[in-house]
Amino acid sequence: MKEKQLSRREFLRLATVVGAGALAAACAPATPAPAQPSAGEAAKEAAKEVTTVTWYVRTSPEEQPWEKEIVIPAFEEAHPDIKINLVITPWDDFDTKMQAMIAAGDPPDIWSHWGPSGFQDYVIRGLVADQTPFIERDNFDLSDFVPEVLDIYKVEGKYYGLPILTGASYIFYNKKIFDEAGVPYPPTDWNDANWTFEQFLDTAQKLTQNPDDPTKAIYGFHDGTWPLDAWPWMWGQDLYPEEAYKTGFASEAYLDSPKAIEAFQARQDLTFKHKVAPSPAATEALSAGGNPFHTGRVAMQAIGVWGWWVHKGLEEQFDFGVAALPIGAEGRKAVIFTDPWMLSSKTDHPDEAWEFLKFLVSKDSQKAYMEAVGAPPVRKSLQADFFKLYPSMTPQEAEEAFIGGVQHGAESPNHLLVRFDQINNVITSALDPVMLGEKPAAEVLPEADKELEKTLEQIRREFGQ
Numbered sequence: 001m002k003e004k005q006l007s008r009r010e011f012l013r014l015a016t017v018v019g020a021g022a023l024a025a026a027c028a029p030a031t032p033a034p035a036q037p038s039a040g041e042a043a044k045e046a047a048k049e050v051t052t053v054t055w056y057v058r059t060s061p062e063e064q065p066w067e068k069e070i071v072i073p074a075f076e077e078a079h080p081d082i083k084i085n086l087v088i089t090p091w092d093d094f095d096t097k098m099q100a101m102i103a104a105g106d107p108p109d110i111w112s113h114w115g116p117s118g119f120q121d122y123v124i125r126g127l128v129a130d131q132t133p134f135i136e137r138d139n140f141d142l143s144d145f146v147p148e149v150l151d152i153y154k155v156e157g158k159y160y161g162l163p164i165l166t167g168a169s170y171i172f173y174n175k176k177i178f179d180e181a182g183v184p185y186p187p188t189d190w191n192d193a194n195w196t197f198e199q200f201l202d203t204a205q206k207l208t209q210n211p212d213d214p215t216k217a218i219y220g221f222h223d224g225t226w227p228l229d230a231w232p233w234m235w236g237q238d239l240y241p242e243e244a245y246k247t248g249f250a251s252e253a254y255l256d257s258p259k260a261i262e263a264f265q266a267r268q269d270l271t272f273k274h275k276v277a278p279s280p281a282a283t284e285a286l287s288a289g290g291n292p293f294h295t296g297r298v299a300m301q302a303i304g305v306w307g308w309w310v311h312k313g314l315e316e317q318f319d320f321g322v323a324a325l326p327i328g329a330e331g332r333k334a335v336i337f338t339d340p341w342m343l344s345s346k347t348d349h350p351d352e353a354w355e356f357l358k359f360l361v362s363k364d365s366q367k368a369y370m371e372a373v374g375a376p377p378v379r380k381s382l383q384a385d386f387f388k389l390y391p392s393m394t395p396q397e398a399e400e401a402f403i404g405g406v407q408h409g410a411e412s413p414n415h416l417l418v419r420f421d422q423i424n425n426v427i428t429s430a431l432d433p434v435m436l437g438e439k440p441a442a443e444v445l446p447e448a449d450k451e452l453e454k455t456l457e458q459i460r461r462e463f464g465q
Contacts, residue, residue, distance in 0.1 A: 051352045054085045056101075056108030058094055058115075062309045066372040075359050082352045091115055095421055102127070107346050109353040110360070112164070112339045116421035118414045119153060120248040122342065123160055124463060129345040131159045134354040144363065144379045152411055153340045161340030162361045163378040164369065167305025168334035168405030169225055171326075175319040175392065177218065177299040181207050186300070186323035188397045190404030193327070197234075197266065200326035204276035207299040211275035214285045220276040222283070222298035223267070224307075227420075228427050229335070229413050235263040236331030239427075239452075245411070248418040249465045250456045255427070256449035263328060264434050265441040272437035280436060293320075305337045305376065312374035312389070319392035322401040324408075334409035338378070376402060419459045426455045 057067060072084045087108060089097045094115030101107050107127065113119045122128045135142065142150060145163065153161030171186055178185055183206050187195050204220030211217050225231065229239050237259035244250035254260060270277040278286055278298075286292040293301040294314060301307070302325065314320050325334055341360050347353045359365055363379055370377045376386055387395040387402070414420040430448030433439040459465075 049081050050083055051081060051349050052083045052085050053110065053349060053353050053356050054087055054106075054108045055356070056087045056089070056098070056111035058112075059088055059090045062312075062373050064088070066369055070368050070372060071360070071365065075356060078359075079352075079355060082355065084356065102346075107344050109344050109347045109349060110341055110357050111344075112341055113415055114339070116414055116424050118412070118416060118420055119161060119340065119342070120416045121418050121420065123155060124248055124418050127345055128160045129343040129347070129350065131162065131343055131354070131357070134343075134350075134358075135159060138358070140358060144381050146378050146380060149338055149378045152338050152415075161342045162357065163338050163340045164361060164366065165305070165375040166336065166338040166378050166406065167308060167376045167402060168336045168409040169230060169302060169304050169325060170307060170334075170401060170405055171300050171302055171323040172293060172307045172311055173300045173321050173323060174293065174296060174298070175321055177207055177296070181299075183207060185321055186326075188321075188323055188401040188404070190324040190401075190408045192324065195324060195326050197326045197328045201270070201274060201276065204270070204300065205274060208276045214278065214282040217278070217282070217297065219278050219282075219292075219298045220300060221270060222292055222301045223270070223277060224301055224303035225335070226304060227335075227412070227414060227424055228431060231267050232257075232260040232263040233335060233410075234325055234328035234332045235259040235266075236329045236333070237263060240413070240417070240456075245413070245416045247465070248416065249460050249463065250417065251460075253449050253452040253456060255430075255452050256446045259329060261441045261445050264431065264445065266328065268434050268437060268441060304335065308376060308390075309374035315390070315392045321393055322390075322398065324401065324404055332408070334405045335413075336406060336409040336411050338411060338415070418463060422459065423452070423455060426452050 055067075057063070067086060072086060075084060076082065091114055095117045098107075098111070098115070098117075113122065119128075134140070142162075146166070149163050149166045150159075153159065153163065173186060175185065183203055186200070186203065189195075200221075207218070207220035209216075209218040211219065232239060232254075237254060237257055239254055239260065240250035241252060271279050278292070283292070286295070286297050289295050289297075291310070292298045293311065294317070296318065300323075303310070307322070311320060325332070341357050343350070343353055343357055363381065366377045366379050367382055367385070369375060370382060370386055370389070374389055377383060383399075384395070387398040390398055393401075414424065417423060427448070430451050431444065433444050434441050
């Protein structure tokens with residue numbers, strides 16, 4: 001049976017349909033009535049038939065209305081025998097709460113890999129169910145999904161996750177600040193060879209005002225990239241061997257490579273030498289008044305795919321655009337973030353949980369998600385509509401920036417490396433002196449690399465690799 005396609009009107013009015021069905025049944029010709037159970041027995045029987053599926057999500061002001069007001073009411077109306085238990089946790093606490101739920105023997109039935117840990121970590125620990133038997137049983141049509149995105153969550157030919165969104169890292173920029181300074185906008189074309197890091201720095205310098213006074217400053221650039229691996233990626237330097245993203249385990253690290261040192265030194269210089277980016281202290285001060293991009297205190301902001309929905313609606317204040325990351329060196333790439341829905345291997349209700357997961361990745365649900373949140377869809381048939389969502393960009397500009405990022409990117413390390421939360425903590429702590437402007441990168445990174453390699457070795461030993 002192929003996936004049933006519902007129009008949006010049908011999707012949001014399932015309650016009316018269900019109600020109409022009940023009315024039609026009430027109007028049917030009378031037939032001999034079987035013996036009826038008592039009211040107490042009927043209530044007891046009905047209660048037995050309702051199954052609760054736990055849906056574990058991150059705290060997100062953009063996504064919560066979609067979850068609470070659109071998805072759950074529509075699904076429960078269409079499936080009166082399944083109730084959805086929505087559990088919401090801040091991103092920073094996502095892993096901790098997940099571990100607590102697992103330890104208590106009560107893991108969620110459906111979740112995504114939010115928080116520092118990722119897909120591979122859950123798979124290695126046997127927490128994720130193979131969805132292939134359900135897909136084959138229901139003949140669930142996957143042909144509309146972007147194939148490369150769908151393949152990210154295949155392990156040995158089996159589907160362990162179905163994606164809901166994808167996108168890379170980008171430069172979001174405030175057109176008003178550019179116009180007032182008379183500076184050309186950055187390119188949406190990721191193949192524009194003129195958009196070098198030097199050109200990016202020159203642009204940021206022309207846009208920066210009062211950098212020594214955070215109360216008055218407008219900075220040319222604000223770095224919101226994550227994880228820190230993103231910076232050497234712009235210089236064409238990966239921090240781990242390529243096979244690490246297939247096995248989940250890295251045999252060594254390249255944090256002390258010349259390109260990595262050059263990349264992190266450039267990152268430090270933006271703040272402490274060129275003064276086009278706020279220091280950590282200035283960032284904290286700026287953020288106290290709200291997102292510094294939203295308050296017009298930065299002209300360009302590097303941020304992951306979430307920028308599309310975090311910044312959606314800003315056009316009421318100022319026009320903004322999305323551009324390619326600058327070219328730090330040959331072979332630069334962006335970080336791709338693809339979020340899948342995973343089904344727990346420990347669930348007591350696999351059929352009901354799959355029914356809900358299938359609903360979440362349906363075309364109607366993804367369309368509702370895209371329109372409510374502004375997140376890029378992973379279904380090919382919805383992408384053209386996504387490119388029309390942002391009034392301060394033409395659909396062609398949005399498409400060029402979005403597709404270029406995906407074509408020049410690779411999936412985020414936190415999704416593919418086992419125990420990335422631990423790895424990320426080591427890198428972040430070791431690089432503190434660079435980020436705080438206390439020591440040059442060349443002085444810090446060799447020791448940081450040794451610490452990272454010790455951690456990678458400890459993780460391999462822990463998992464018998």
